[in-house]
Amino acid sequence: MTEHPDHGFLTEPEVTPEVRASYDSDVADHGYVMNLSRVWAHSPAAHDRLFELLADLARLGGLTFRQRGILVSAMASTAGDSYCALAWGGRLATEAGDAVAGSVLHHDDAGLEPADAALAAWARAVTRDANATTAEDLEPLRAAGFDDRQIFAITAFVALRRAFSLVNDALGVRPDRQLRDDASPTVREAVSFGRAPADRPS
Template sequence: MTRLWAWRPDITAAVTAARAAAVTDSALTDEDRAALVVATAAARGDSYCALAWGRRLATLTDADTAANLLRGEVGGVEPRLAALATWATQVVRDPNATTPEDVACLREVGLGDREIFEATIFVSLRLAFSTVNDALGAEPDRQLVETVPAEVAAAVTFGRTASGVFSP
């Protein structure tokens, strides 16, 4: 992935700065952001980010929560994370189909308008980042695949594979 982004360090820095700005002074927690990225990666079919952030979410919560969100299953997941994952999936798949009721679900789990905006910006930036990686052929690193919990690895049945490491 580093080789892909090395062509334009200025753009890499701008994307990194935009992502940092989206989380600075945000009420979104590390768990919230990890759930957003996991759901975004799963909806996009991005195995690299799904594995990296699935591992991170498993560390912040547990492996079953990460695996469930990677499979698009929100039942049994803490309500705030489930609502954020559902929102991320909607934003990725069809942003024009979101409804006031979808936003109300986010409010019901304690998110205000600012946090909903921040979550949406965060998903959009992650989607752009993942699109570049996927379009240019980024594969999960062998070291990454070997360090994710088994539940997370089993849930990533989409995207590119690390050469010979796993096959979805």
């Protein structure tokens, strides 16, 4: 069996000025170049446009960092994406506490605030089977104070985050070892799905 690098099945592209800028941004933000960035280095512009759109949707939806963490963690755990589950589960634990992160990743929303539970449930519904949603599924979001424009933005945000995860997962990208090592025991225990983290630091 062929052994593939931690950044997946593709060869790493030539380091152009655009790729270097992407890598430098990772080092500034995280202290290392993420495995997924070596895949998206095949088109840094596509990565940047995607994340600009995600930022626009987050603003349109009025989403806080905590709420984005809930949406991505719920989406990733439903989709079986270990990379985003570790990354955003860890961020959510730092922002809202281990109990919240663990509940979202385990699909156990009983202890969550109503708005958090509504966001997590909708992200799972969109990810699990978008054709199975009903108008009634939106009621918890409306009860939590989200209007229709925000609900559109939330839904598009989840869908595009899912698309990002699909690219990474399909091309064999393994979560960075640092994400696993930096995550709390609660988050590490909850993320028992998807590709295993890399054996060595990125």
